[in-house]
Amino acid sequence: xxxxxxxxxxxxxxxxxxxxxxxxxxxxxxxxxxxxxxxxxxxxxxxxxxxxxxxxxxxxxxxxxxxxxxxxxxxxxxxxxxxxxxxxxxxxxxxxxxxxxxxxxxxxxxxxxxxxxxxxxxxxxxxxxxxxxxxxxxxxxxxxxxxxxxxxxxxxxxxxxxxxxxxxxxxxxxxxxxxxxxxxxxxxxxxxxxxxxxxxxxxxxxxxxxxxxxxxxxxxxxxxxxxxxxxxxxxxxxxxxxxxxxxxxxxxxxxxxxxxxxxxxxxxxxxxxxxxxxxxxxxxxxxxxxxxxxxxxxxxxxxxxxxxxxxxxxxxxxxxxxxxxxxxxxxxxxxxxxxxxxxxxxxxxxxxxxxxxxxxxxxxxxxxxxxxxxxxxxxxxxxxxxxxxxxxxxxxxxxxxxxxxxxxxxxxxxxxxxxxxxxxxxxxxxxxxxxxxxxxxxxxxxxxxxxxxxxxxxxxxxxxxxxxxxxxxxxxxxxxxxxxxxxxxxxxxxxxxxxxxxxxxxxxxxxxxx
Amino acid sequence: xxxxxxxxxxxxxxxxxxxxxxxxxxxxxxxxxxxxxxxxxxxxxxxxxxxxxxxxxxxxxxxxxxxxxxxxxxxxxxxxxxxxxxxxxxxxxxxxxxxxxxxxxxxxxxxxxxxxxxxxxxxxxxxxxxxxxxxxxxxxxxxxxxxxxxxxxxxxxxxxxxxxxxxxxxxxxxxxxxxxxxxxxxxxxxxxxxxxxxxxxxxxxxxxxxxxxxxxxxxxxxxxxxxxxxxxxxxxxxxxxxxxxxxxxxxxxxxxxxxxxxxxxxxxxxxxxxxxxxxxxxxxxxx
Numbered sequence: 001x002x003x004x005x006x007x008x009x010x011x012x013x014x015x016x017x018x019x020x021x022x023x024x025x026x027x028x029x030x031x032x033x034x035x036x037x038x039x040x041x042x043x044x045x046x047x048x049x050x051x052x053x054x055x056x057x058x059x060x061x062x063x064x065x066x067x068x069x070x071x072x073x074x075x076x077x078x079x080x081x082x083x084x085x086x087x088x089x090x091x092x093x094x095x096x097x098x099x100x101x102x103x104x105x106x107x108x109x110x111x112x113x114x115x116x117x118x119x120x121x122x123x124x125x126x127x128x129x130x131x132x133x134x135x136x137x138x139x140x141x142x143x144x145x146x147x148x149x150x151x152x153x154x155x156x157x158x159x160x161x162x163x164x165x166x167x168x169x170x171x172x173x174x175x176x177x178x179x180x181x182x183x184x185x186x187x188x189x190x191x192x193x194x195x196x197x198x199x200x201x202x203x204x205x206x207x208x209x210x211x212x213x214x215x216x217x218x219x220x221x222x223x224x225x226x227x228x229x230x231x232x233x234x235x236x237x238x239x240x241x242x243x244x245x246x247x248x249x250x251x252x253x254x255x256x257x258x259x260x261x262x263x264x265x266x267x268x269x270x271x272x273x274x275x276x277x278x279x280x281x282x283x284x285x286x287x288x289x290x291x292x293x294x295x296x297x298x299x300x301x302x303x304x305x306x307x308x309x310x311x312x313x314x315x316x317x318x319x320x321x322x323x324x325x326x327x328x329x330x331x332x333x334x335x336x337x338x339x340x341x342x343x344x345x346x347x348x349x350x351x352x353x354x355x356x357x358x359x360x361x362x363x364x365x366x367x368x369x370x371x372x373x374x375x376x377x378x379x380x381x382x383x384x385x386x387x388x389x390x391x392x393x394x395x396x397x398x399x400x401x402x403x404x405x406x407x408x409x410x411x412x413x414x415x416x417x418x419x420x421x422x423x424x425x426x427x428x429x430x431x432x433x434x435x436x437x438x439x440x441x442x443x444x445x446x447x448x449x450x451x452x453x454x455x456x457x458x459x460x461x462x463x464x465x466x467x468x469x470x471x472x473x474x475x476x477x478x479x480x481x482x483x484x485x486x487x488x489x490x491x492x493x494x495x496x497x498x499x500x501x502x503x504x505x506x507x508x509x510x511x512x513x514x
Numbered sequence: 515x516x517x518x519x520x521x522x523x524x525x526x527x528x529x530x531x532x533x534x535x536x537x538x539x540x541x542x543x544x545x546x547x548x549x550x551x552x553x554x555x556x557x558x559x560x561x562x563x564x565x566x567x568x569x570x571x572x573x574x575x576x577x578x579x580x581x582x583x584x585x586x587x588x589x590x591x592x593x594x595x596x597x598x599x600x601x602x603x604x605x606x607x608x609x610x611x612x613x614x615x616x617x618x619x620x621x622x623x624x625x626x627x628x629x630x631x632x633x634x635x636x637x638x639x640x641x642x643x644x645x646x647x648x649x650x651x652x653x654x655x656x657x658x659x660x661x662x663x664x665x666x667x668x669x670x671x672x673x674x675x676x677x678x679x680x681x682x683x684x685x686x687x688x689x690x691x692x693x694x695x696x697x698x699x700x701x702x703x704x705x706x707x708x709x710x711x712x713x714x715x716x717x718x719x720x721x722x723x724x725x726x727x728x729x730x731x732x733x734x735x736x737x738x739x740x741x742x743x744x745x746x747x748x749x750x751x752x753x754x755x756x757x758x759x760x761x762x763x764x765x766x767x768x769x770x771x772x773x774x775x776x777x778x779x780x781x782x783x784x785x786x787x788x789x790x791x792x793x794x795x796x797x798x799x800x801x
Contacts, residue, residue, distance in 0.1 A: 010626050011560070012546065027795075036796035075550045082547040 012077035015084040030076070042070040048123070048132055058132070062096035087131070099136040103160025113141050147196060149205045176209045180234030190215050224250050240264075240272040253278040257308030281306070292350045326351070330384025356382075368427045399431045403459020412436070442496040444503045474507045488512050519600070523607035530611055534568070534618045542622045549621070558621060561792070565619055566799045572615025573785060576635070579608025580778060599654070606646060613639045631784030637777040644705070645770045651712070651763040653756050666757050670695070673750035681743050687729060691747055694722055695754035703762050712755070719751045 014022055021029055030041050043050040052058040059065060065073075074084050089110050094101040105113075113134060116125040118141045124133025134140055138154035142163075150157075157169035171178035182190075190209075193202045208214040212228035216237075224231070224247070233241050240246070243264055248255040255262075267276050267284050277283040281302035288311065293300035305316040314337070321328045340359055341347050351358070356378035368381075381392040390410060394401040413436045414427050429435050433453040445451050456467035469476045480488075488511075492501045504511050535542070541549060541558045549555050557564045583605035586592045613635050620632055653661050653669070661669065674692060677683040703711050723744050730740045756763070 011628070012623065012625055031795045033794055034796060078550050079547045082550065086551060 010077060013079050014076055015078070015082040016080050017084055018076060019080065037069070037071045037076075039070055042074075046070075052132070057098055057136075059097040061098070065096060101160070104162065105160050145199075145201070146204060147199070147201055149203070176207075181236055182234050238271055238273040243272070258310050259308050289347070289349060292348075328384075331386055332384050364427060399429070404461065405459055440499060441502060442499040444499075444501070519603055523603060523610075527607065527611045527614060531614045534614070538618065538621075542618075546623060558618075560619055560621055560623070561797050563800070565621055566797065568615040569619030570799055572612040572617075572619055573789070575608040575612030575615065577782075579605045579612060580782075582608075598659075602649075606642060609642060610639065627784060628788040631781045631788055634777045634781035634784065638774060638781055641770065641774040641777060645767070645774055647709070648705075648763055648767050648770055651708070651756055651759060652767065653753060653760070663757070663760065666753065666760070670750060670753050670757060673746050673753070677743060677746055681735070681739055683730075683743065684733070687726065691726070691750060695750055698751070698754045698758045700755075700758050700762070703759060705766055708759065708762070708766070711759075715751075715755050719748060722751065723748055 010022070010024075010027075013019075018030075029045075030037050032038050032041060043053075049058075049060050053061050053066060055061070073086070076082075076084065094106075101108075110131070114131050116133075119125050119130075119133035120135065120140070121133050124130055127133075137152045138144075138158070139148075139152055142154070144154075145163075154163075155168070157166040159167050171183075188202065191202050191204050191207060193200060195201065211226045212232075213226060216228070218226075218228075219237075228237075231240050231242060231246050233239050264272055267278075268274050269276070282299065285302060287299065291299060293304070302311070303315075305314045307313065307315055318328055318333055338347070340351065341349050360378065381390045383389055383391055388409075413429060417426060432450065434451055437453070439446070439451055441451075443451075445453075445455070454466070456464050458465040476483075486500075489500050489502050492499065538554065538558050541552045541554050544552050549559070552558075556562050559565050560569060583601050586595060586598065586601040616632065616635060620628075624632055653666055655661060674688050677688055677691070678685075698715065700711060726747055727740055727744055730743055735743070
């Protein structure tokens with residue numbers, strides 16, 4: 001009864017929320033004597049709002065709301081059914097709550113989020129219909145599929161429209177900048193989906209990325225170390241960079257010799273990532289010799305003769321040549337290879353001919369009688385030491401070499417004759433002395449067209465070793481035997497030339513003596 | 515002059531009522547629970563700049579209207595200050611328009627103890643209207659002083675003489691008027707029956723006067739004379755009715771005072787409480 005009477009002073013019923021404050025004794029709980037209802041009186045009860053304002057959180061902390069007196073919006077004494085919280089979902093500006101509704105949030109029913117299930121504080125859970133008690137963190141309402149591994153700031157990556165895709169996430173803001181082909185790769189390729197805590201979980205944080213091999217299989221099986229980026233770019237593994245710094249020595253085929261300066265593509269014709277065969281030189285090189293060294297159907301590799309220092313040089317040494325069918329001896333050891341093997345533009349190592357004349361010119365032009373030639377014909381006289389070193393036994397000829405003849409060089413007698421372009425050394429010589437020697441006696445001793453030098457001279461010198469003056473028509477007797485030859489045989493000069501006159505015809509004393 | 519003043523008051527009161535009602539009808543017809551959300555709530559609510567102002571001005575009008583009239587009636591020093599009927603007219607005007615303003619101050623929201631003040635005000639206002647009706651049933655001099663019965667009888671006779679002397683009206687017609695006037699004799703009517711009785715008499719007078727007009731036109735009188743004669747006839751008929759009802763009406767008027775004043779006092783006390791509470795809670799309008 002008292003309550004009813006005292007309520008008559010009230011300008012109207014309080015709303016249901018404040019109905020417990022009906023009665024005259026309660027007026028001053030809200031009303032300030034001497035002033036109107038102040039914010040303090042409201043916040044004295046509504047401590048949750050007060051606390052939020054202190055923390056500068058929530059709708060009531062927005063500038064235009066905080067500056068208002070509570071009763072500007074939450075009036076009273078308008079009847080029990082008065083909507084003291086006049087909430088209109090269609091017009092409510094959620095941006096004032098520190099949580100702007102964007103995307104799907106803007107379309108969602110209020111109570112999808114504002115449900116006790118999402119309120120952490122028990123005091124809000126009991127307050128049916130309250131819009132307080134929610135955290136602004138996404139995980140307050142949404143299940144964190146990252147299971148806390150990425151923190152609470154979902155909005156840094158996700159738009160309000162949808163969690164997928166995480167369109168605000170820029171991978172370059174992460175520690176691993178996505179470049180090249182990484183940009184096209186599906187996330188799950190690196191961020192594997194696994195089961196964690198009995199839930200599907202995609203691992204985004206803690207993915208090992210310091211090494212490419214964290215995700216990629218090391219095609220090289222560790223041979224080149226763990227820094228793929230030293231050669232590869234992220235556009236493609238097939239695109240190789242920094243070729244100059246690539247250490248080919250770590251491959252199965254270290255580059256040595258001439259290979260060092262060869263352009264990569266010369267071998268890696270199908271791309272630098274391709275692995276050309278290298279077991280044989282011919283895997284890359286064409287056979288210059290066009291199968292010359294094929295034996296029993298097996299083609300010999302270049303390395304048999306060449307090294308990686310170049311094809312110009314060969315490892316086919318004289319020693320090896322000696323072991324070949326054609327044993328190099330003498331001057332053959334000194335002559336350049338091309339003398340035999342490069343008779344034309346092209347090298348030729350398959351020489352079937354084995355005769356000297358296969359290579360050498362027969363300078364004798366058939367002048368040597370066949371009977372003197374036997375076996376490997378040139379070697380009848382010559383050795384491989386030098387052509388001049390002739391081992392011919394001249395005594396097998398009609399002309400035995402005696403005396404000084406033995407000391408003479410062959411060409412003293414066997415002179416070179418150049419007939420046109422041919423050089424002919426004449427070995428078919430007559431045995432007569434005048435074949436080689438001049439008749440200094442001006443035909444004084446010629447008999448029947450021949451001169452027999454040996455009548456007076458021997459082979460050691462031109463001294464008269466066998467001449468006996470006594471066997472002439474004028475034997476030397478008396479003082480004549482003591483006189484020097486030149487006292488009688490004086491030099492004359494006539495139509496035959498200049499010579500010493502040995503023959504006088506008729507011997508008369510007056511020839512010499514006056 | 516009285517009529518003009520009366521009509522001016524009536525016009526002001528009517529215009530005020532219509533204006534306030536029309537300009538705020540949307541708000542006033544809105545259910546209580548929804549009014550807070552009405553666009554003009556902040557100005558038309560009882561504590562709003564207009565609503566509160568209407569309450570203060572309306573209350574002041576009533577206080578002034580009552581105060582001045584009471585002083586004129588009760589204080590000797592005011593007894594010679596103008597005709598009492600002018601003060602009454604002012605009293606009626608202020609205490610009619612004042613409640614209208616207070617009505618809109620309440621925003622048609624009647625509850626709590628202040629409603630008692632309001633309904634007291636309504637009661638006072640209605641009783642004022644009734645009192646005004648009763649008041650006019652008592653014939654008064656031009657200054658508003660009541661006539662005695664003898665004075666009334668003389669006055670009643672003077673109408674016949676005036677018709678005869680001033681308009682040279684024939685005896686038959688005057689006799690007819692006297693006859694109908696003499697018929698207005700009523701047995702102690704009460705407040706409820708006097709109103710229909712008066713209305714019925716008013717209609718009967720109107721019918722009778724129309725008959726007179728026809729007869730007067732047959733006498734070839736001017737329209738102006740006919741109008742003046744008809745007015746005098748009407749006055750006589752009304753006065754005859756009032757004389758017949760005078761004792762009853764005077765008795766009613768005494769009872770009316772007993773009712774009218776307490777309601778006013780109740781209204782005043784609760785209004786003071788109401789004002790005190792609102793001031794205490796910080797509602798001070800523009801001050």
